[in-house]
Amino acid sequence: MSDTRALLSVSELEAWYGESHILHGVTFDVRPGEVVTLLGRNGVGKTTTLKAIMGIIEKRTGSVRFEGKELIELPSDAIARRGIAFCPEERGIFASLDVKENLLLPLQVRPGGLDLDRIFELFPNLRERLGSQGTKLSGGEQQMLAIGRILRTGARLLLLDEPTEGLAPVIIEQIGRTIGTLKAQGFTILLVEQNFRFAATVADRYYVMEHGHVVDHFAAAELEANTEKLHDYLGV
Amino acid sequence: MFEIFGIPSQALFGQLLLGLINGSFYALLSLGLAVIFGMLNIINFAHGAQYMMGAFAAYLLLQHAGIGYWEALVVAPIVVGATGVLVERLLLKHLRKLDPLYGLLLTFGLAIVIEGLFRNSYGSSGLPYQVPESLRGGHNLGFMFLPNYRAWVIVLSLAVCLATWFAIERTRLGSYLRAATENPVLVRAFGINVPRMVTLTYGFGVGLAALAGVMAAPIYNVSPQMGSDLIIVVFAVVVIGGMGSIMGAILTGFTLGIVEGLTKVFFPEASNTVIFVIMAIVLLIRPAGFFGRTA
Numbered sequence A: 001m002s003d004t005r006a007l008l009s010v011s012e013l014e015a016w017y018g019e020s021h022i023l024h025g026v027t028f029d030v031r032p033g034e035v036v037t038l039l040g041r042n043g044v045g046k047t048t049t050l051k052a053i054m055g056i057i058e059k060r061t062g063s064v065r066f067e068g069k070e071l072i073e074l075p076s077d078a079i080a081r082r083g084i085a086f087c088p089e090e091r092g093i094f095a096s097l098d099v100k101e102n103l104l105l106p107l108q109v110r111p112g113g114l115d116l117d118r119i120f121e122l123f124p125n126l127r128e129r130l131g132s133q134g135t136k137l138s139g140g141e142q143q144m145l146a147i148g149r150i151l152r153t154g155a156r157l158l159l160l161d162e163p164t165e166g167l168a169p170v171i172i173e174q175i176g177r178t179i180g181t182l183k184a185q186g187f188t189i190l191l192v193e194q195n196f197r198f199a200a201t202v203a204d205r206y207y208v209m210e211h212g213h214v215v216d217h218f219a220a221a222e223l224e225a226n227t228e229k230l231h232d233y234l235g236v
Numbered sequence B: 001m002f003e004i005f006g007i008p009s010q011a012l013f014g015q016l017l018l019g020l021i022n023g024s025f026y027a028l029l030s031l032g033l034a035v036i037f038g039m040l041n042i043i044n045f046a047h048g049a050q051y052m053m054g055a056f057a058a059y060l061l062l063q064h065a066g067i068g069y070w071e072a073l074v075v076a077p078i079v080v081g082a083t084g085v086l087v088e089r090l091l092l093k094h095l096r097k098l099d100p101l102y103g104l105l106l107t108f109g110l111a112i113v114i115e116g117l118f119r120n121s122y123g124s125s126g127l128p129y130q131v132p133e134s135l136r137g138g139h140n141l142g143f144m145f146l147p148n149y150r151a152w153v154i155v156l157s158l159a160v161c162l163a164t165w166f167a168i169e170r171t172r173l174g175s176y177l178r179a180a181t182e183n184p185v186l187v188r189a190f191g192i193n194v195p196r197m198v199t200l201t202y203g204f205g206v207g208l209a210a211l212a213g214v215m216a217a218p219i220y221n222v223s224p225q226m227g228s229d230l231i232i233v234v235f236a237v238v239v240i241g242g243m244g245s246i247m248g249a250i251l252t253g254f255t256l257g258i259v260e261g262l263t264k265v266f267f268p269e270a271s272n273t274v275i276f277v278i279m280a281i282v283l284l285i286r287p288a289g290f291f292g293r294t295a
Helices: A046-054 A076-082 A099-104 A116-122 A124-128 A139-151 A169-184 A196-202 A220-234 B009-040 B047-065 B069-090 B100-122 B148-170 B172-182 B184-189 B194-216 B226-241 B246-266 B274-285
Strands: A008-017 A020-030 A035-039 A060-066 A084-087 A157-161 A188-192 A205-210 A213-219 B138-140 B145-147
Touching (some): A020 A046, A020 A213, A076 A084, A076 B184, A084 A139, A099 B172, A169 A188, A196 A220, B009 B047, B009 B145, B009 B172, B009 B246, B138 B148, B148 B246, B172 B194, B226 B246, B226 B274, B246 B274
Parallel strands (some): A035 A188
8 A cells, every 4th residue: 555655654553552552553645735534433543643653652663654754763853843743632732821832832844834924814813812821712712723833833744633623613614624725735634533524524535443453445535435334433 | 226126127137138148049949949840840859969069169160270259150050050961861861751759769869979979078067168359348228237248149049030930931942841841742742852951951950059059158158968958948948839830939939038037036946947837837728839730
């Protein structure tokens, strides 16, 4: 499945949380400019996959290649500096930092990131709240801040972990539109989602995970034909 | 000469000044402890020994290299801070994933070893260190006599404390530090070299202790146990102020110095214990301390 055109290729990735073996050889790839979604029930290893790519989980083996270069031995700060940015499920907004400091925190790793004005075009709410304490924002605003701050870095690959979790439909729509805009601007996005109906509005391809493996794979166009199978995988 | 509450003004303001001086050292030392605790989650029991190393560095620089007080104010913290960097790289780094108790035990052991080494070489009687020429003498303020060097210690300590507060709370670098205190894993995933920041933070906290040591050298004798005498009180100050707040450490340090001084005037018998009594009360009423964050 290794694709020479891939921006990110993950192969036989295994990862451990302490003693528990979570990923048992995950293999997939993401091509430049794609939005790829990892689907699967709770606890199948989707978040762990993102964290293992990012080096946040240090106990890992296999191969993670980005722009053709191996990342598996690198610590997470070095991986970030290669041009991958991560938006965690819990959003990771810092309480001791105001909104502006939160926005400016991630290191600019390459030229070509969005400047603050462009970020405010995507998320106008943030401009009004620049001086507020990060965690005083609403859940939706925190999610916008969590996505907005990684757009500044110049990273071309964004790992987004459940960006719609716990948010109101109108905000989910806004985040969907944002992902569309980012894709149009040439960002590549690897998305983890429980919300399959949301994923269906933004993704080009899907990988389905079960028990720490990728068990299935299809393109957006094949979605209709696979609906029944998906319902089985996801238990909906 | 006039009296306040039946106390001669000279005695009252004299003790107030002494309290402010002690408070200056409490503030500098508890500030360093707070910075280190925030970043490393370690209670640095070697802090008193590192303060003592600062005083000795000033003494040795003068004896062996002819380097005077003003240069020592800069050189000693850098040299002692560098030993802190080594301690972090060689020892503390390996404890990062263990219970913070291990760090406490390690630094406690280090303090004993360092103190022992200095006592072995320099005895325990204490060595004199002159007040620098330009700060000798003092001013008669009418209600009290103010020695120049003591005024300088209070001003410098305040300035260093406020500068540190500003650097941490108001600058870009400080925002990295605050963020890494909250969630080091995520900050690292944002491309920032957190392990290096941890090392430098420890070095900086140790440097602050050494700076306090240099400032203390002309006031107290330079002796191997000068740190352990002081650090017990500083830990009480930290407990009262609460770990994790920079401004809290500064305010509590100065305030408790003054409280201690005033106690000497009004109820001298309690002056050695007043801080510990306050600590006991605070622990009962507000276990996280006045400015502390409950976990």
